[in-house]
Amino acid sequence: MFAVLRGLVRYNAEFTIGAILVGLVIVFSLLSYVSPVDPSAVYRVPPDQAPSLQYWFGTNSRGQDMWWQLSFAFRNSLSFGLTVAVVSRIISIVIGLAAGYLGGWADRVLMFFNDIFVAIPIFPILILFYFVMKSNLNSFSLALLMACFGWPYDARLIRSVALGLRYREFTRQAVFAGMSPVRIMWQEHLPYIMPIVFATTMSNMIWSIGLEVTLAVLGFTNLNIPTIGTTLYWANNHSALVVGTWWWIAIPVAIVVLLFLGLFLLAVSLNEYIDPRSRLRRMGA
Amino acid sequence: MADILTVDRLKAYYLMNYYGVSREVRAVDDVTMSVRQNEIYGIAGESSSGKTSFIKVLAAAVRPPLKVVDGGVVYRFGDRTIDVSRARPAEIEAIRWKNLSYIMQGSMSVLNPVRRIEHIFEDFAARPLGLRGTALRAQVTEHLGRLQLGPEVLRAYPHELSGGMRQRVTIGLATICNPQMIIADEPTTALDVVVQKDVLSLIRKLQAEMGSSVIFVTHDMAVHANMADRVGIVYAGRLIEEAPTRTLFVAPKHPYTAHLVASLPRIGDTTRRPALDGRPPNLANPPSGCRFHPRCPLAIDKCRTNVPPLVEVAPQQRSACWRWQDVVPLPGSISGSRVEAHA
């Protein structure tokens, strides 16, 4: 596997750039574990200081050091995105494999549910949940909620792969040998699905973090937890652009763009690496 | 009669560079042959022998990573002479379909699934024929009639036709402009034998009517016995024997050909046939000297070090073997009297 990674890094520019960008952001967010400041504390340092040698990312109007604030913000947002991705992957793998392999009525019922979830626009539902739960909607429950909406697209993808696998020789041999369907799906089919899962995880993370930012900016999440979205919310609240503290908005936006770009490049390069037809295109005199 | 196609020392390789690994696959390595007018020339060989790459070059369908490294492929259509391995795209466009057409392998997917048959004919044939509208449709209907396809086929979509009908449509597409050279790439593979017989007799009939030349590629020796005037055997990117069909089956002059023609089973024949050792070579790293030598029962030291040239060993028969004189037909071969000349 390391040979594969090494090959990817050396020859696939997109993968390298994507990995570097994402890696930088992850390192930055991990710094929060050694932070000397408490993220919920306010008015500890002089407010509205531009980025300088003392405060690398400046300070905001609430008297917080932006460097540590953003480190926490990205850590929370990244772990949020990862939670959503993991939970929705699990759901989509289970449903996709079951629908593809079992077929028949199981497939029809599951796809019916799938279509329902595709048709329901998530945003009004999320707002509805916020409306009902107000500040009780913490990161984890929001993550679970989003995971419930993030699986349909990928479940269909996995299902179509599973449909193809069902008629392959090794599946029939396993059935003849008396393997139970669950064991077949877990041991034989899962390795085929994993590449798709990895590639879609990146897109899923972009989606979920983007949605969280949107909700937070509107003020619809717990505003005391520092995330990318809540940072932007507070910046808006204090009219950052008008007052002149542009770094409060510009720096988190810039880092978010880099992070998303990195995730996107990773997803694209992994997708291309997996698809055998694109390999043929990459070879060429 | 003049030669309609002359291939001169053709070399076409796949040049690949993937993740730092460089590979040169010598799919066509120094092939020289020619095809006359009004002749069916069969090309036989196993899978991955390089024959598909060869006809890609002949059909001017070379795309990266395949590249013509050396040699020439010259067509002579009446007053027009063109080397398709180095002609400009505009010149090649002028001969496409009007003088040179192609029957592709696999009738399943060569027709655009979202387009009706009549429109596909219009796409392909309007420009070379110089017809459109009702005149074109009339000619297409008449041509399809020769292939035993009714006029209702025109309004159909490809998926609405059976496999055999689709293959006949493809043959119709390739022949409607009366091209002087038709390249048929495994047109009967994946068809059942009854449909195969239909398709083959159709191609023979059209060829006789139009007087065109056909290059017929297939690994099925029985088809060659039925169709070809001359047969060329390709092994590992090289032409190793070429002879009129009857001569090839009765008196092969290359050990590989001897095995190939002996492999044809016949009803009532219970002869045991000797199998060849080993597997076809890897064209990225082919054996030195004669590429067949690792598997050849007649191999000597010279075969390992020197490449045998393709020389004329009998009237119209060429062989690339140092020991061609020692080649005898193997048990199971068709005896002389059994090979019938095709109509």
Next chain:
Amino acid sequence: MQAYLIFALKRFIQLVAVVVLGCSVAFFVAHLSPVSAVDTIILQVTGRSSSSPEAINQLRATLTELFGLNVPLWQQYLHFLSRLAFFDFGPSLIAFPTPAINVVMLALPWTVGLLTVAVIITWVLGNIAGGLAGYFQNSRLLKAFGIIAIGIQPIPYYIVAFLLVILFGFVWPVLPISGGFAMDVTQDWTWQFALSVVHYAILPASALVLVGIGTWFLGMRALVSNIITEDYVTYAELAGVRQDRIVGSYVIRNALVPQLTSLAMSLGGIFSGTVITEQVFAYPGLGSLLIRAVNGGDSSIVLAISCISIMAVAGAIFIIDLIHPLIDPRVRTE
């Protein structure tokens, strides 16, 4: 023809099921709200003047009956379902006593108009550009387009909308960044009004188009790159078919089919993007209304918007499903 009608009927039943299920989920979630509409109104009324306890009780009883809260939950649910067919969601709160549906209907045309125009532009332009980029892989112009698309595509709607506001609101103030139409124009079927609407819609639509076009471009480019390796494309090229015919009828035509399916699947997400864009540009559509309703504790409007958007998205998917067999002849025989 008959097969098509049966197919349409099956899809329609699915549409109805989706709408009913979705709206039911919305209903039950909305009624978990700790904010009682009745209490809110009473607070408002008593905050302005003093009233006798009997009057307040009577008011409470009347309001409770008005909002249908005096019966057990399952009965409320049945009432809800029966009124759903008539789009009756009860009275709104922020504009009491105007029925919620009326308030929503004022905002709906703005959102539908913005969405339809933006989606059509992005889908058509993105697919054409992506198709050309996938076929003419050596074109420098298209490659540059691709890099720009990759760059913009991951940026969330909110940030793009915000950047546009900064760019055209502060740096180069040539386009209006707030509202649906100019303040001195009356809302009427006149050219003046129509022009004003278009003028004010340019920025919000641009935000949607900029973010969306990248996705379609990249998806189409990848799809086309695969299609050009298909046998029928190779065969047509071998035969010397005119290049514009190949690109149009052989390549893009075949790629449209899966792209249409993708459009259906992504309508839900596009809708969410529209909501946030409207908020940034103070566009008088469902988005701004939704946020006002949430902040005002108006469960009727929130529920109404949720149900209307479910119906709109499911309906659009239904229409796309109906178009599908018309484009792909292979599906017709199913």
